[in-house]
Amino acid sequence: MTPAQFRSEHGDCTTWSAATFNRYEQLLEAAHPDITSAARVGLVVVGRHAEGGRVAVDLALPGTLRAPGTDALA
DSSP, X not given: OOHHHHHHHHOOGXXXXXXXXXXXXXXXXXXXXXXXXXXXXXXXXXXXXXXXXXXXXXEEOTTOSBOTTOSSBO
């Protein structure tokens, strides 16, 4: 199911339950190429932020708070 199909099936997001939002977020994460590739190499998502009109993910090694190759907190 695509995010658009999910929205079409579930209607107005202002009426969604917390569980429905959670399912939608999982669907978006599964479709995000950065998250998919991170899972393949053993990284975890520690945050997200807007970058030029798209959502970028902050990745880290499991059990750490820093993004690989940086000194900044992720």
